[in-house]
Amino acid sequence: MIGQVAEAGRRENMGFFGRGRRVAAEEQAKSGEVGTFRSPHSPEDTVRIVHAGLIDQLSHPSMEVTGPGLMESIHLIRCDSTGITVGAGNLVDTYFVFFVDLSVVSGTTEGHAYFDRPVRSVRRWMGNTLGIRNGVQMALEGAGVRIEHWDRGF
CATH class of the missing domain: 1.20.5 (Single alpha-helices involved in coiled-coils or other helix-helix interfaces)
Incomplete structure (x- = not known):
């Protein structure tokens, strides 16, 4: 007792x-969820804003879709009006994939950001996951986008 x-x-x-x-x-x-937001901008402009937040993490800063290469890199897999997808790794290994999916609802661009796995299970370049999350958040806020929820990773 x-x-x-x-x-x-x-x-x-x-x-x-x-x-x-x-x-x-x-x-x-x-x-693997990072957050959600509502943008007063078009999907095309919102993708440009998200890209601006990713530029310091990308191996090649252009908005050109490249995919994985022989050597490890952080590269664009998708970049269009539906969103942006960034992969980290090479042709053999994928360290992580980061997605921002966009949709238009009642004249507002809604976004959902997430990783393909829980961040704690990222084994290589985990610091880049923080840079991606925080860079995208800062870019969105700098463009007047309303963050509904965002996990800063600490």
């Missing part, structure tokens, strides 16, 4: 690191 009371007390006093907060963070991390 005393052991049960002590265990219950420890569970209640977990504070900031309590199970509820930890589980919520783990569920978000499992999905």
Whole structure:
């Protein structure tokens, strides 16, 4: 009986690191989701804004779709009015893929940003995932885009 009371007390006093907060963070991390936003700009202009936020992470700064090469790089896989997709890796290995999907709803461009895997499972170039998330967020905010939710990665 005393052991049960002590265990219950420890569970209640977990504070900031309590199970509820930890589980919520783990569920978000499992999905690879970064965030959502609403842009007053056209899809084409919103893609240019997102690209501006990615430019420091890309191996080739142009908006040209290149795909993976023999040597590792961060490259554009898709860049059109439906969104932008960035891959990291080479022809043999994919370290991660980052997506921004766009759709027009009631005259507003809605966006959803996410990775193909939970960021904690990225094994190479994890620092670039932070640069991508934070660069895109800063570019969106600098263009007057309303961020609905954004995970900064820390």
